[in-house]
Amino acid sequence: MFKFITTRIKSVFKPKSLATIWVYDPITFNGGSKLATQNVLDLVATTSCHIKVLTRSPADWQTWATRINHHCINQNSDCNQAATSTVSIHTLYELGYIAKFEQGIGYFIRHGLLATQLILRRLFTHKAEIILATSGPGVDLAAYMLDAFNRIIEPSSSATSGVFQLVQGPVATSKTIAKCLTRAQALCYLPSCLSSIEQNIEKSANPVVQTQFAQMKQQGKLFELNNGINQHNWPSPTQNHCQSKGKGHASKPIRIFWAASLLKWKGLDTLLTALNLFTDNERPQASICFIRPKQCELAVTQAPQPINQVTWFEQPKNLDSIRSQHQIFVSTSQNEPFGLAILEALAAGLTVVIPADGAYWDQQLTHGENCFKYKANDAFDLKVKLEALVNNPLIVDEIGKAGQKLAAKYHGEATYQPVSQIIVQQIKGNQPHANADQQTKTDNVNGNLPTSLKQTQLSK
Structure with a gap:
């Protein structure tokens, strides 16, 4: 020694x-x-x-x-x-x-x-x-x-x-x-x-x-x-962009994506409440990818929870592949300092749904043009916005492409x-x-x- x-x-x-x-x-x-x-x-x-x-x-x-x-x-x-x-x-x-x-x-x-x-x-x-x-x-x-x-x-x-x-x-x-x-x-x-x-x-x-x-x-x-x-981390584009077969009908169902940690301030409870406001027959498919904090005294949301049409993934290694199979990304974080997950969703061509909370992306994005916004922490308003998007696939497609164009300015x-x-x-x-x-x-x-x-x- x-x-x-x-x-x-x-x-x-x-x-x-x-x-x-x-x-x-x-x-x-x-x-x-x-x-x-x-x-x-x-x-x-x-x-x-x-x-x-x-x-x-x-x-x-x-x-x-x-x-x-x-x-x-x-x-x-x-x-x-x-x-x-x-x-x-x-x-x-x-x-x-x-x-x-x-x-x-x-x-x-x-x-x-x-x-x-x-x-x-x-x-x-x-x-x-x-x-x-x-x-x-x-x-x-x-x-x-x-x-x-x-x-x-x-x-x-x-x-x-x-x-x-x-x-x-x-x-x-x-x-x-x-x-x-x-x-x-x-x-x-x-x-x-x-x-x-x-x-x-x-x-x-x-x-x-x-x-x-x-x-x-x-x-x-x-x-x-x-x-x-950075270029090597650039997200894969969303698959099956909503193509209309006729007014109000999509070739494949629109799916919702959420990804963040389970810390309470990330707001997963707001999305879960919004999804529970749908009936089982009307609820859109959703995937929730979460990180479970370790050795943390801050409050966290319980996960997974048994909700029909909702699939749970704990810190998946194929996050990019999972995201590419969805058309809508929901952010529920409260006053996010930046929101890298939002940028990744924009870059992938998903329509991002964000809270109108005055945070970074609320200032950078315009409702109805390159995103959809809902009242912060308001599960009912989030449900209304999601319902409107799910029933209008062409709008989802247009907003997703506009967001993707904006994301091109954010090369690391x-x-x-x-x-x-x-x-x-x-x-x-x-x-x-x-x-x-x-x-x-x-x-x-x-x-x-x-x-x-x-x-x-x-x-x-």
Whole structure:
């Protein structure tokens, strides 16, 4: 054991051959934010680096890591876009009862134990050029604890590395979170999350934090994270688009599709209530694909439930194939920060039915043109809208095609490019053995930003 430890410690002092990104993922179930992170890393993987994923749920990363390690970004184009990076996956552990703490001293103990695992790994390996925190500062607190540790043991290099924070959901009001936001080397946020970030800073009532956040804006460390779908993940088009045999009749029945986690705020109860308002003879066929949250204290919907004409799938591997057999997608999420599942349905040519709740897609889509809208949380109104669509297949077909046309603007290779570019710039700026001229020419977040990033950073 002593020999093993000695060997590992010596390896830390050997020259590092490849830049490293640590991806911190403490979420225990697979969702849209994890897919968005993988989409960003797809673009980063064309640059030589090692991506070390530290996660509570290794299975969520296995398929992606295998693809990158086989040096292929685009599975559907004979690997024309090659990856030059490598990926390793490392499991993080939590005790069941500690994982439930979301506030108070238990919250800090929980994240302190996660940080301890990160720090122990750091003691036996080289420092990462980037710590990519993938959800939000409240969830990713351990990443900031690791960064603080790095600054203590290597203060001279702290200015050129640190936490790159992705904010993929509203930020809770917290003094701890406010401090984390100002510690980030770069803050990449969904546009719908900016207001909660600014409110958090304002309500912190901490002049130092507020000044630091203002400086981050001036230094160009805030960036919009605009979601999209990478080419290899582009959904298969819906099959059997409704073709009319005559007025009001379709060649095949219109089917309804729903996909999300069972968390209550995802609103599955609204759809189930709407479907139960139909008689058994009139109820349209529906498929519900769900993710069951693990080690989560938040309220969830019971599933599956015995409802005639409704088929249930728990985290199916053939989600794309299932979706392609439907013509209508229903979103019931409450104030969804983005809604990647909605974009996927649009791209597949399904008619999307969304709540009129002021969220992102409610602002982007027009009722009757490229979507159908219903009153938020109103099961009866949802039932009325579904009934109207099921009885009018030509409208379903037209709206689906219009939505598909709009989705073409959301190719991930373009939407994620600004964020991936700033990560790549940081990697190149800290490449091992780079000579002085190369480092001088390389831009990073502490210096001049590339033109494309200047256009997307916050202008305030």
